Amino acid sequence: MLTLGFVLFACALGLYAAGSDLPDARQIDLAVLDEKPDGSCRVRWVDPYQKRAREASYHCDAGRSSLLKAPQYADSRGYGWESGFMLTEGPDRGNLEDLAAEPDLGYADGFLLSGVPLIALGLIGGNLRALPRVLGVEARLVRRATRLSEAAAWAAEDYERAVAAVREAGRHGDLPRAAGSGPASPLVTALWLLREAGPPACETAVLGARLTKQLHGLLDDAAPAAGLRNRLQAGPAARLNAARAVAELRLLLAESERNGLPERFAQTSVDLLRGQDVDRAALAAATDFARDPAAYHRLLEQLTRPESSVPPPTSSPRRGRRWRRRG
Structure with a gap:
């Protein structure tokens, strides 16, 4: 319909142009x-x-x-x-001037009056057809879910990195039975970092790894809803999957915010980054180790167990352009 309207409009312009050549x-x-x-x-x-x-x-x-x-x-x-x-x-x-010999511009007017409504109707009809695609855009929701997934992944990765540091230091030296003078050994410092983060850090890391894996699949399905361009390029099946994924993301976000998970993930990452100041961390670790060395031995024994490892937030390969429309 839109093409026919433009053809009639072009014919009208041609007749008007031919009429302009009159003396x-x-x-x-x-x-x-x-x-x-x-x-x-x-x-x-x-x-x-x-x-x-x-x-x-x-x-x-x-x-x-x-x-x-x-x-x-x-x-x-x-x-x-x-x-x-x-x-x-x-x-x-x-x-x-012989009016009967002029090009009949009445045809041009007819083409113009017929073409313009067809163009308008084609544009309106095309926009109405694209309206269901546009209405499914939930860019803000997808961005919130992406930020939550990143925070959860960082918390899990930071905790896994701290545990890996303890195991690496344990391979290069044993934990002393009593406190010594001066800064603590790298193993004591790595254990002190986990003691400062506390037992909730392990729970938060496990929860973050699980939530990251869950959000990863939903975010992949919700990709067509991340923006207007993605939405228009998606096919009907991809838009349906995106609508379902967005509904699940909305529930997960509501539950996570109700339980304060974004704050927990952020706080865990902050607690696990205290060891970046190596000298200060070593002095604090030596003081704490001198106060309760048995606690460090218990923590080291717990971390060396196979089941103590935090499952990393593995990310399945993205399906990429699977949701795009096929030409």
Whole structure:
């Protein structure tokens, strides 16, 4: 429909352009010497090029006011009045313009009047067809879920990194039975970092790994709802999957915010980053180890068990452009 409208519009422009090639003409007054009811008349006008009055047959406007027709027109000679166009260039200048020989611009008007509504209807229909795709955009919700997934993954990765540091330090040295003088060994410092984070850090890390894996699949399915461009490129099946994924994401976000999970993930990451200042962490670890060395031995024994490892937030390969429409 839209294509047909543009074709008619182009035809109208072509006819208008063809009509613009007519010789120039100017409007003049005509004295109507004789007129019939159907509009056939004989007129007289002054030809400025031949410098004389001329007469010719003409087709007057039969529907014009009777006050412009003889004998009611205020002309002492008893003639009527009409207007016409005289050619001002070319070999026929001075002649009246033959309206019957002009390109019929009525066709151009018809094409234009037919094409414009078709164009408008095509644009409106296309927008209505695209409306279901546009209404499914939930960019803000997807961004919130992405931030939650990143925070959960960081918490799990930071805790796994701290545990790996303890195991790496344990391979290079044993935990002393009593406190020594000076800064603590790398193993004591790594254990101190986990003691400072506390037992909730392990629970938060496990929860973060589980939540990251769950959100990863939902975010992949919800990719068409992440923006208008993605939504328009998605096919019907992908849009349906995206709607379901968005509904599940909304429930997960509500539950996570109700339980304060974003704050827990952020706090766990902050607690596990305290060891970046190595010198200060070593001194604090030595002081804490001197106060309760048995606690460090218990923690080391617990972390060296196979089941103490936090499952990493494995990310399945993204399906990428699976949701895009097939051409």
